[in-house]
Amino acid sequence: MLLVFDVGNTNIVMGTFEGDELSFSWRMSTDKDKSSDEYVILISQMLQYQDIKPYMIDDVIVSSVVPDLMYSLEHAIRKLFKLMPLLVEPGIKTGMDIQYDNPKQVGADRIVNAVAAFQKYAGPLIVVDFGTATTFCAIAEKGNYLGGTIAPGIKISSDALFQKAAKLPRIDLVKPGQVICKNTVNSMQSGIIYGYVGLVEHIVNKMKKELSPDAPEKVKVIATGGLSTLISSETEIIDMVDKTITLDGLKIIYDLNSQDREKEIPPEMLEG
Known part of the structure; x- marks a missing residue:
């Protein structure tokens, strides 16, 4: 099962994919002041509501336009799933030619939306x-x-x-x-x-x-x-x-980058 996160300025949307199908999605308020432990509790509660255990999550991908929140969220993912999340950032494969003056300036959510929209429509x-x-x-x-x-x-x-x-x-x-x-x-x-x-x-x-x-x-x-x-x-x-296009785009980008990906993290990185 793949867990995806779309981190926006107002809300964080998370969803789970079983194969190519989006099985569940949840929405929570974006809060840069929350600690990694608080995000562990929030994510756990949302998964538990659908009877999803942490060990059932095989991998995680995150798209974010809120850099200040990423430290807490990344550490929460490490603690909860013992996985290193795949981040949508410069250098990741998207299958799309980005013709922006500076491709690094394009918001991750915009690229994810574009990838999904082109594949679907x-x-x-x-x-x-x-x-x-x-x-x-x-x-x-x-x-x-x-x-x-x-x-x-x-x-x-x-x-x-x-x-x-x-x-x-x-x-x-x-x-x-x-x-x-x-x-x-x-x-x-x-x-x-x-x-x-x-x-x-x-x-x-x-x-x-x-x-x-x-x-x-x-x-x-x-x-x-x-x-x-x-x-x-x-x-x-x-x-x-199309309300799920961002989550669909995360799944598409994950598939492009999942081969031979190093997702396991060493024990010393699990703390913090």
């Missing part, structure tokens, strides 16, 4: 990930990672409005049903959600024309992330919502 395509930041990634017809755009996430935009405007309240991210609103909360919801739909549509349309100038309609658009369903329900620009 083929190119040309755009992957929109609605996370703490919203990322737009362009993958060419032959599978080259071309780059993309990064925008503030929906929740960041909502929180900024609450924090910077003295009289505006914190709001739930739900659709108000209309744009001409009769109260402050609905007015804010309308501006955040419908405004964000406009942002997504404009960026995607421009990316489509750059990706495929002669036939932009051939470019597929795949959305993922916590708020992908909310936004996709208000636009026809998104072709597919």
Whole structure:
């Protein structure tokens, strides 16, 4: 059984694969201040809920955009599974040509998403990930990672409005049903959600024309992330919502790197 971790700025998503099938997935809040022992307890409890024992985990792969958390998480994995996790970092095989000015600057989650999206849906395509930041990634017809755009996430935009405007309240991210609103909360919801739909549509349309100038309609658009369903329900620009694409990408990358991998760790590294 393979255990995968997608470490984001807001949440950590973990899942288990039996063969090529994602059997279970869990979500926990990202907390850079937690110790390795605290993560041992959290991970153990989530696995125990599905009656999965630590000895049943054959290997572990981790993708992270939160460097400050990795010390505790890596040590938790070592303590719990007696395994050295495979990390998605520069030098790992992805099967994808990264045509970024500096490939080391591309977030691990963006690469993992792109790898899975291309294998599952083929190119040309755009992957929109609605996370703490919203990322737009362009993958060419032959599978080259071309780059993309990064925008503030929906929740960041909502929180900024609450924090910077003295009289505006914190709001739930739900659709108000209309744009001409009769109260402050609905007015804010309308501006955040419908405004964000406009942002997504404009960026995607421009990316489509750059990706495929002669036939932009051939470019597929795949959305993922916590708020992908909310936004996709208000636009026809998104072709597919795939909530497990990051976990699927971790499995694909693991398979590319698992042969002859040194996963066992010496006893002296098990402490700490």
